[in-house]
Amino acid sequence: MKSVAIIGAGITGLTAAFYLKRKGVPVTVYEASDRVGGAIQSVRQNGYLAEFGPNTILETSPKISQLIKDLGLQSRRLAPSPQAKARYVVRYKRLIAVPSALGIFFSPLLSAKGKRALLREPFVPARRDGKEETVAEFVVRRLSREFLDQMVDALVAGIYAGDPYKLSIQQALPRLAALEEKYGSLIKGQFLGARERKRTGEVAKDRAPKFSFDEGLQVLPDTIAKTLGDSVRLNSRIDSLTQKNNSWVLDSFSASPAEHAAVIYAGTAHRLATLRLDALLPLSLKPFSEIRHPPVASVVLGFRREDVAHPCKGFGVLIPKIEGFKILGTIFSSSLFPNRAPAGHLTLTTYVGGERNPGHASLLPDQLVALVCEDLRQLLGVRGKPTFQHCAFYPKAIPQYNVGFGKYKELMNDLEKLAPGLFLAGHYRDGVSLSDSIVSGMNVAERVAASLNR
Numbered sequence: 001m002k003s004v005a006i007i008g009a010g011i012t013g014l015t016a017a018f019y020l021k022r023k024g025v026p027v028t029v030y031e032a033s034d035r036v037g038g039a040i041q042s043v044r045q046n047g048y049l050a051e052f053g054p055n056t057i058l059e060t061s062p063k064i065s066q067l068i069k070d071l072g073l074q075s076r077r078l079a080p081s082p083q084a085k086a087r088y089v090v091r092y093k094r095l096i097a098v099p100s101a102l103g104i105f106f107s108p109l110l111s112a113k114g115k116r117a118l119l120r121e122p123f124v125p126a127r128r129d130g131k132e133e134t135v136a137e138f139v140v141r142r143l144s145r146e147f148l149d150q151m152v153d154a155l156v157a158g159i160y161a162g163d164p165y166k167l168s169i170q171q172a173l174p175r176l177a178a179l180e181e182k183y184g185s186l187i188k189g190q191f192l193g194a195r196e197r198k199r200t201g202e203v204a205k206d207r208a209p210k211f212s213f214d215e216g217l218q219v220l221p222d223t224i225a226k227t228l229g230d231s232v233r234l235n236s237r238i239d240s241l242t243q244k245n246n247s248w249v250l251d252s253f254s255a256s257p258a259e260h261a262a263v264i265y266a267g268t269a270h271r272l273a274t275l276r277l278d279a280l281l282p283l284s285l286k287p288f289s290e291i292r293h294p295p296v297a298s299v300v301l302g303f304r305r306e307d308v309a310h311p312c313k314g315f316g317v318l319i320p321k322i323e324g325f326k327i328l329g330t331i332f333s334s335s336l337f338p339n340r341a342p343a344g345h346l347t348l349t350t351y352v353g354g355e356r357n358p359g360h361a362s363l364l365p366d367q368l369v370a371l372v373c374e375d376l377r378q379l380l381g382v383r384g385k386p387t388f389q390h391c392a393f394y395p396k397a398i399p400q401y402n403v404g405f406g407k408y409k410e411l412m413n414d415l416e417k418l419a420p421g422l423f424l425a426g427h428y429r430d431g432v433s434l435s436d437s438i439v440s441g442m443n444v445a446e447r448v449a450a451s452l453n454r
């Protein structure tokens with residue numbers, strides 16, 4: 001039986017391996033580090049449950065619940081507490097709840113001028129010349145500079161730790177670009193597109209239900225890895241791929257070469273650039289090193305409840321650059337899910353760095369905690385010392401789908417066409433969220449299975 005190698009035991013690689021194995025295809029997963037999960041990392045310590053990487057999965061597609069069901073994880077899935085619905089954005093140094101749809105017209109988040117610009121949006125002519133635009137250009141053209149500075153800047157800090165003046169609207173927020181293309185307006189598209197989403201079962205990211213598990217997101221990769229048993233090889237960084245007749249030979253410093261009928265690369269774009277590819281191909285992997293990956297630090301802090309003035313009832317707060325804070329935003333982790341903090345305490349998870357302040361991400365842990373505490377003091381009225389602290393540093397956190405990213409996607413398409421049996425999947429190609437990565441893993445498993453049956 002033809003075997004498949006999967007490079008990377010993040011959620012993409014594990015999902016692909018799980019579904020291939022269910023189809024009876026022998027798989028081996030090679031993971032460079034000593035653990036499974038990639039960016040996902042949940043740690044329980046001193047009564048706190050800290051998520052160093054992602055905090056929640058968005059159920060944007062029926063495929064997400066399919067995976068949970070296939071793994072028998074429904075009983076361990078946790079929905080956020082109903083009180084955690086509120087999301088905040090900072091304006092004039094204060095937290096303001098983001099209103100639902102029409103509520104924006106009664107909210108202090110936008111000025112009267114900003115609200116008038118919203119009313120005009122359905123009448124702004126759609127741009128149909130196919131030219132790629134930055135997120136900033138798109139939002140200013142259709143809405144207003146104020147909407148960009150106040151709302152969208154905070155949003156892209158939350159998703160990409162990115163810069164709206166660099167991110168491509170077509171690549172980074174394709175749903176918004178598609179609304180203009182299809183309906184001529186974002187606001188009209190919101191209403192008219194609802195029917196189509198209902199038909200396909202897809203849910204917009206801003207409306208998708210969020211969830212985690214009783215012991216954090218790590219439950220998901222750990223459960224998949226258990227089903228794969230010793231097919232998962234940790235501490236096995238693949239350094240080179242050699243094409244040999246109808247198969248691929250994988251080489252690593254830590255293990256003897258192994259031959260497989262097909263290979264799924266589910267690693268990162270910056271590591272892909274360093275992979276030695278020995279095949280007769282008229283292309284190089286080096287350009288993938290040009291994709292920007294700004295550094296991000298995640299700082300998980302515990303506090304006594306009485307040491308935080310703000311009720312912190314909600315999902316969390318995003319901070320636009322114009323507000324002048326050093327942090328990008330904070331998730332109210334212990335309001336979201338139970339058992340994230342000991343009784344009488346709360347957990348706050350704050351992100352620092354990104355394209356906005358890359359230098360801050362690499363500060364020493366004590367400096368990071370001091371920087372975060374200073375901003376949280378002003379924003380949430382935090383006092384005293386944290387009762388728990390942990391900093392995690394992601395030197396290359398999230399690939400930026402900036403203007404020009406399309407040429408890397410074309411290179412990925414060419415690579416798959418010219419190197420039969422080599423497949424590319426994951427956050428560096430199919431969308432940066434966990435749900436995108438899960439769907440990417442499921443789809444690549446289908447593609448590989450179909451190619452083996454040919």
Ligand SMILES: Cc1cc2nc3c(=O)[nH]c(=O)nc-3n(C[C@H](O)[C@H](O)[C@H](O)COP(=O)(O)OP(=O)(O)OC[C@H]3O[C@@H](n4cnc5c(N)ncnc54)[C@H](O)[C@@H]3O)c2cc1C
Binds near residue numbers: 037054266397428
């Ligand atoms: C700080 C942070 C917060 C985030 N928050 C959220 C969130 O709340 N919600 C959300 O939906 N998404 C979030 N994301 C994004 C989400 O975590 C990623 O989209 C997702 O984890 C990507 O999964 P992946 O398997 O594609 O890649 P990764 O998780 O990066 O896994 C890739 C794996 O491949 C391995 N690898 C690479 N090269 C090789 C090689 N040559 N040989 C062997 N192994 C190799 C790596 O060691 C790694 O384990 C966040 C990301 C970060 C960094």
